[in-house]
Amino acid sequence: MELTQRLLAGDRRALARLISLVENDGVAARAALAEVYPHTGCAHIIGVTGAPGVGKSSLVNELAKAYRRRRATVGIVAVDPTSPFSGGAILGDRVRMNDLAGDRGIFIRSMASRGSLGGLAAATADAIKLLDAAGFQKIFVETVGAGQTEVDITRAAHTTIVVAAPGMGDDIQAIKAGIMEIADLFAVNKADREGADAAAMTIQMMLDMNGSDAGRWTHHGLLADTIHPEASRASEVWKPSIRMTVATTGEGVDALVDCLEAHRAYLEMSGRLEERRRRMAAMEIEDILRRELLKGILGCVSSSDMRSLVDQVASRQLDPYGAAEMLLSKLA
Amino acid sequence: MELTQRLLAGDRRALARLISLVENDGVAARAALAEVYPHTGCAHIIGVTGAPGVGKSSLVNELAKAYRRRRATVGIVAVDPTSPFSGGAILGDRVRMNDLAGDRGIFIRSMASRGSLGGLAAATADAIKLLDAAGFQKIFVETVGAGQTEVDITRAAHTTIVVAAPGMGDDIQAIKAGIMEIADLFAVNKADREGADAAAMTIQMMLDMNGSDAGRWTHHGLLADTIHPEASRASEVWKPSIRMTVATTGEGVDALVDCLEAHRAYLEMSGRLEERRRRMAAMEIEDILRRELLKGILGCVSSSDMRSLVDQVASRQLDPYGAAEMLLSKLA
Numbered sequence: 005m006e007l008t009q010r011l012l013a014g015d016r017r018a019l020a021r022l023i024s025l026v027e028n029d030g031v032a033a034r035a036a037l038a039e040v041y042p043h044t045g046c047a048h049i050i051g052v053t054g055a056p057g058v059g060k061s062s063l064v065n066e067l068a069k070a071y072r073r074r075r076a077t078v079g080i081v082a083v084d085p086t087s088p089f090s091g092g093a094i095l096g097d098r099v100r101m102n103d104l105a106g107d108r109g110i111f112i113r114s115m116a117s118r119g120s121l122g123g124l125a126a127a128t129a130d131a132i133k134l135l136d137a138a139g140f141q142k143i144f145v146e147t148v149g150a151g152q153t154e155v156d157i158t159r160a161a162h163t164t165i166v167v168a169a170p171g172m173g174d175d176i177q178a179i180k181a182g183i184m185e186i187a188d189l190f191a192v193n194k195a196d197r198e199g200a201d202a203a204a205m206t207i208q209m210m211l212d213m214n215g216s217d218a219g220r221w222t223h224h225g226l227l228a229d230t231i232h233p234e235a236s237r238a239s240e241v242w243k244p245s246i247r248m249t250v251a252t253t254g255e256g257v258d259a260l261v262d263c264l265e266a267h268r269a270y271l272e273m274s275g276r277l278e279e280r281r282r283r284m285a286a287m288e289i290e291d292i293l294r295r296e297l298l299k300g301i302l303g304c305v306s307s308s309d310m311r312s313l314v315d316q317v318a319s320r321q322l323d324p325y326g327a328a329e330m331l332l333s334k335l336a
Numbered sequence: 337m338e339l340t341q342r343l344l345a346g347d348r349r350a351l352a353r354l355i356s357l358v359e360n361d362g363v364a365a366r367a368a369l370a371e372v373y374p375h376t377g378c379a380h381i382i383g384v385t386g387a388p389g390v391g392k393s394s395l396v397n398e399l400a401k402a403y404r405r406r407r408a409t410v411g412i413v414a415v416d417p418t419s420p421f422s423g424g425a426i427l428g429d430r431v432r433m434n435d436l437a438g439d440r441g442i443f444i445r446s447m448a449s450r451g452s453l454g455g456l457a458a459a460t461a462d463a464i465k466l467l468d469a470a471g472f473q474k475i476f477v478e479t480v481g482a483g484q485t486e487v488d489i490t491r492a493a494h495t496t497i498v499v500a501a502p503g504m505g506d507d508i509q510a511i512k513a514g515i516m517e518i519a520d521l522f523a524v525n526k527a528d529r530e531g532a533d534a535a536a537m538t539i540q541m542m543l544d545m546n547g548s549d550a551g552r553w554t555h556h557g558l559l560a561d562t563i564h565p566e567a568s569r570a571s572e573v574w575k576p577s578i579r580m581t582v583a584t585t586g587e588g589v590d591a592l593v594d595c596l597e598a599h600r601a602y603l604e605m606s607g608r609l610e611e612r613r614r615r616m617a618a619m620e621i622e623d624i625l626r627r628e629l630l631k632g633i634l635g636c637v638s639s640s641d642m643r644s645l646v647d648q649v650a651s652r653q654l655d656p657y658g659a660a661e662m663l664l665s666k667l668a
Contacts, residue, residue, distance in 0.1 A: 038658060041652060041655035042652050042653075043652075044652060278650070282646055282647065282650040284650075285647075285649035285650040285656065285659075288649070288656040289645070289646065289656050289663070292657055292659075292660035293629075293633060293664070294626050296660055297667075298622065298629065300664075301625060301629065314618045314621065315617075317620070317621060318610070318613040320373060320374045320376060320377050323369060323370045323373035323374075324373075324621050324624055325366050325624055327617075328624035331621070332632075335667070
């Protein structure tokens with residue numbers, strides 16, 4: 005396939021077109037992904053998440069520039085799990101484009117949920133693969149908020165930065181609620197504002213309270229849980245560190261890059277990188293299975309039969325588990 | 337089954353035990369659910385969501401008291417989609433218990449994610465059914481935040497209230513990002529604080545901007561999309577309204593209850609209630625199918641075969657879609 009060959013040669017247009025292809029989840033996309041897949045696995049994938057307003061986009065921009073100064077190429081995938089309801093530019097994309105435009109060592113792509121069959125997490129994972137195969141060395145995956153979608157998306161990352169900002173009060177509570185476990189690094193951005201030290205102290209306190217075995221409660225999916233009894237074998241433990249940054253001036257950004265590199269080195273030395281790779285593979289296979297299996301069953305049943313089944317459940321003549329069993333029996 | 341008979345007779349202990357049973361997703365739970373299912377469908381299910389710190393729990397408490405004054409029985413399901421990492425009381429549960437304790441017309445239950453196979457959304461949907469079958473007339477489902485999990489959970493509601501509070505700045509942005517579509521009502525809580533009017537105006541502006549066809553972009557799942565081409569037939573349109581509340585004093589809460597009742601009446605008159613029931617049935621069947629199908633396939637493959645497959649994907653010898661296809665072929 006010509007398009008994939010061009011991608012592997014680093015052609016930006018081919019990359020953009022292939023990402024659109026995976027967003028639309030076609031069969032052509034699948035063939036292309038199979039072709040490029042052997043060429044993936046080199047990139048360092050960095051998830052960046054945090055509540056709206058903490059300055060994630062600006063921070064990612066500065067991190068990208070810092071990496072460019074270190075001669076690394078950078079891909080940025082900005083994910084907006086909201087519906088297309090809002091429209092227009094997402095995640096400050098326009099601003100970003102102006103800021104980083106013209107540097108061929110940087111590739112930026114926004115992904116929005118479109119209610120696509122495949123789901124945003126799957127499309128994002130595929131876009132990351134394409135960037136990886138195209139040779140981008142550092143790939144940032146930026147998501148808004150702290151919901152399950154964001155957690156799912158950042159699970160595709162080797163290193164995850166959780167960004168906070170001072171003076172957001174309840175925001176600390178928001179951090180606690182769900183993403184404490186996924187953080188490898190914390191950045192307290194807007195650190196020139198009042199309350200930055202307090203925010204950092206709160207995070208440190210929560211880290212101390214929770215011990216150093218962050219992540220051990222995280223559920224990685226049926227398949228990953230089945231195949232990874234050894235997930236806790238790595239003996240070295242990473243202690244999430246906290247860095248103060250001011251994205252608007254670039255202050256603290258180089259120190260954060262050093263931390264990112266330290267984490268990457270830790271992953272390699274400790275064997276955790278291999279472990280994360282396998283966990284990511286398991287989660288991805290599981291996601292694909294879920295989708296394909298469901299499509300398979302829906303293909304077996306006429307839409308009028310399906311409608312009548314749903315009507316029976318809605319009118320309480322049949323319970324949902326009973327309905328599911330009837331559909332499952334069509335497969336057997 | 338004795339337990340379900342006791343539940344249907346309104347026995348609180350039986351209710352509590354059955355909720356624990358569905359949380360653990362056993363076969364016994366499934367039989368019990370099938371038994372009680374014909375007795376469900378009467379309750380008005382009300383989703384309450386919003387960012388941490390806006391006062392959801394206090395507001396739900398006041399709404400519960402207001403409904404009790406109107407002689408309605410009230411169930412409260414407080415859902416915390418975070419991991420059990422934080423431990424302890426969730427969602428201000430202890431405070432709430434003290435406040436509402438002793439009223440047998442109220443039943444409160446917290447649900448936490450435990451990485452259970454069934455998933456929190458499924459367990460919550462089942463707990464709602466049990467409360468419904470036990471005769472509770474108003475069932476509040478309270479969730480933290482605005483992530484996908486919360487959206488999924490509130491999709492099980494007939495009426496959804498999105499709670500905001502003044503002076504949260506970026507919070508309005510958080511509302512925009514994902515839950516605008518699911519709101520039937522907005523409550524600006526802590527309305528005695530500065531900025532309440534501004535918050536209400538911002539919400540109104542966003543509503544005006546988005547038009548009155550909120551929800552039309554929402555993806556309800558493969559199955560629901562298949563069977564519901566007529567989802568837009570209802571001619572009457574509900575315009576989400578905004579109410580100011582001060583949960584700590586009870587101010588504005590009665591007016592909010594009036595709004596809830598108006599929405600319920602609208603749902604019944606317009607035919608939308610029937611439509612939502614069918615959509616909920618479709619989504620639930622789909623969720624169960626996804627889980628059951630995956631379990632089925634994992635049961636067909638030895639864990640060493642599975643591990644070797646994952647290893648091949650992790651080491652880039654096989655792509656994830658290829659691995660999924662190999663597993664799917666075991667079913668055929």
